[in-house]
Amino acid sequence: xxxxxxxRPSLARRxxxxxxxxxxxxxxxxxxxxxxxxxxxxxxxxxxxxxxxxAIFSEFMLQVNLWLAPDEGSLLFEASGATFWEALGGxxxxxxxxxxxxxxxxxxxIISEATMPFAIAANSVPIIAFAPxxxxxxxxxxxxxxxxxxxxxxxxxxMINTVRGLTLVDASQLELMQSYAAKPARIMxxxxxxxxxxxxxxxxxxxxxxxxxxxxxxxxxGGPRATLGVYITQEAGAFDFAKAxxxxxxxxxxxxxxxxxxxxxxxxxxxxxxSFREAG
Amino acid sequence: xxxxxxxVIAAQGINKIFNPGSDEEVIALQDINLSVExxxxxxxIGPSGCGKSTLMRLVGDLLQPTSGDLLVNGxxxxxxxxxxxxxxVFQAATLYDWRSxxxxxxxxxxVMGYAKEERRKRAQAMLEMVELGAFAGHYPWxxxxxxxxxxxxxxxxxxxxxxxxxxxxxxxxxxxxRERMNLELLRIWEQTGKTIIFVxxxxxxxxxxxxxxxxxxxxxxxxxxxxxxDLPYPRDFKxxxxxxxxxxxxxxxxxxxxxxxxxxxxxxHAP
Numbered sequence: 372x373x374x375x376x377x378x379r380p381s382l383a384r385r386x387x388x389x390x391x392x393x394x395x396x397x398x399x400x401x402x403x404x405x406x407x408x409x410x411x412x413x414x415x416x417x418x419x420x421x422x423x424x425x426a427i428f429s430e431f432m433l434q435v436n437l438w439l440a441p442d443e444g445s446l447l448f449e450a451s452g453a454t455f456w457e458a459l460g461g462x463x464x465x466x467x468x469x470x471x472x473x474x475x476x477x478x479x480x481i482i483s484e485a486t487m488p489f490a491i492a493a494n495s496v497p498i499i500a501f502a503p504x505x506x507x508x509x510x511x512x513x514x515x516x517x518x519x520x521x522x523x524x525x526x527x528x529x530m531i532n533t534v535r536g537l538t539l540v541d542a543s544q545l546e547l548m549q550s551y552a553a554k555p556a557r558i559m560x561x562x563x564x565x566x567x568x569x570x571x572x573x574x575x576x577x578x579x580x581x582x583x584x585x586x587x588x589x590x591x592x593g594g595p596r597a598t599l600g601v602y603i604t605q606e607a608g609a610f611d612f613a614k615a616x617x618x619x620x621x622x623x624x625x626x627x628x629x630x631x632x633x634x635x636x637x638x639x640x641x642x643x644x645x646s647f648r649e650a651g
Numbered sequence: 652x653x654x655x656x657x658x659v660i661a662a663q664g665i666n667k668i669f670n671p672g673s674d675e676e677v678i679a680l681q682d683i684n685l686s687v688e689x690x691x692x693x694x695x696i697g698p699s700g701c702g703k704s705t706l707m708r709l710v711g712d713l714l715q716p717t718s719g720d721l722l723v724n725g726x727x728x729x730x731x732x733x734x735x736x737x738x739x740v741f742q743a744a745t746l747y748d749w750r751s752x753x754x755x756x757x758x759x760x761x762v763m764g765y766a767k768e769e770r771r772k773r774a775q776a777m778l779e780m781v782e783l784g785a786f787a788g789h790y791p792w793x794x795x796x797x798x799x800x801x802x803x804x805x806x807x808x809x810x811x812x813x814x815x816x817x818x819x820x821x822x823x824x825x826x827x828x829r830e831r832m833n834l835e836l837l838r839i840w841e842q843t844g845k846t847i848i849f850v851x852x853x854x855x856x857x858x859x860x861x862x863x864x865x866x867x868x869x870x871x872x873x874x875x876x877x878x879x880x881d882l883p884y885p886r887d888f889k890x891x892x893x894x895x896x897x898x899x900x901x902x903x904x905x906x907x908x909x910x911x912x913x914x915x916x917x918x919x920h921a922p
Binding site: 541543544546547548549550551552553557561562565568641643644645 | 708711712713732733735737738739741743745747748749750758759761762763790792810816
């Protein structure tokens with residue numbers, strides 16, 4: 372029954388441990404890239420079919436230099452920034468209102484029972500198909516048209532998961548609160564919301580990926596020149612595949628960044644959760 | 652434990668029917684008459700489906716009787732609940748994962764609006780009573796099952812309710828831990844003088860702990876007999892080798908066998 376809390380290992384030790392943990396992943400990534408390069412070289416694959424990773428990388432570095440140069444500018448980075456803000460804006464609006472709606476509907480069982488089937492049905496609708504309509508509503512060059520698509524895409528999974536988390540509360544934990552004669556607002560803040568956090572975060576993780584997909588695909592339907600979706604279609608149309616692939620790389624980097632940001636927030640807000648417990 | 656201290660729980664002609672009038676109608680409790688004195692330790696025992704948990708939930712106003720009179724501390728069960736007369740302990744410790752041990756114990760005090768310093772002091776005192784004073788800052792998942800259940804007992808007692816309702820609190824623990832917890836519970840009971848209603852399906856546990864054992868039978872849930880246990884307190888591990896203790900265990904077992912035998916075949920395997 373000795374339960375002394377373990378002393379935190381030194382920073383160097385922790386980095387070392389991390390590296391060892393991630394080394395298989397890193398090895399796989401490097402292996403894939405090297406294999407890719409070799410295959411393109413051996414089979415002499417045309418660059419418009421599949422550019423070499425080295426070509427994509429040098430194009431990427433070129434854009435970084437342009438971006439950093441005082442008098443120049445990089446269309447790629449400008450496009451990345453625009454798409455990033457569209458995705459982020461849509462994510463915040465969509466997830467925020469999804470959580471808010473869940474809080475409101477779960478407060479009254481009747482409303483949540485009446486709305487949930489619609490939310491679940493709406494969740495299986497390919498919302499991206501509304502992109503041209505949003506372009507008409509908000510204007511094709513207005514970032515709001517893309518934000519709207521992203522917001523609608525992330526709204527439903529966030530709302531559905533949050534309602535689940537708020538309502539799937541252990542019966543005896545509720546009885547406990549009843550025995551304290553706790554008011555509904557207290558039960559909401561002390562029990563239902565903490566109980567919903569893991570559900571909310573699993574929705575946010577999905578939403579973080581969905582928001583970038585939504586923004587880029589919505590841009591495929593038209594938008595300002597300086598957005599990743601338009602950039603990819605234009606460069607691919609001009610057979611400049613290294614540029615198109617670099618834009619895809621940027622989109623991936625932003626997506627991974629989004630996901631990691633949600634993960635960090637999750638660890639901050641629920642360090643108690645089972646998924647973050649140190650394995651013995 | 653004298654009778655003059657007064658009746659805490661008075662149940663008369665209590666019936667509880669689930670889904671009345673429908674095809675799934677279940678008579679969970681039929682004509683329950685029970686009176687519990689202040690400071691008494693009373694066990695409810697019986698096979699699954701005998702309504703022992705239902706009876707405990709009626710007393711705690713987590714369920715309402717279909718008919719009959721139920722008075723707790725001279726008021727309705729609902730008023731008693733709103734006056735926070737009940738501390739509850741369930742089979743699962745039902746601690747909140749996101750709260751540290753001390754914050755879990757402070758939960759009822761937070762709900763009831765106690766000041767921060769008072770909350771902290773009371774929680775620490777309770778944790779020391781259940782011998783977990785050094786674990787205040789730990790999280791529930793860092794504790795063993797027995798320790799978690801002790802935290803849950805501390806949480807039930809921290810706001811000083813007059814009645815402790817315990818629904819198979821040690822049912823999920825191993826035999827050794829359970830026997831240790833029994834001793835600990837008796838010590839806490841003697842220290843605090845609470846009235847305890849203890850639901851269990853362990854005969855030895857019921858006999859060891861309680862002053863009276865309410866033996867119940869299923870379908871419909873009824874009280875077969877209330878067995879008085881005059882073995883003196885304080886009880887300890889030696890009590891378990893007392894011939895009088897064994898006689899009581901045998902008596903309760905016999906009553907339970909009759910109770911199960913009188914039901915329809917398969918009654919024992921019902922949920």
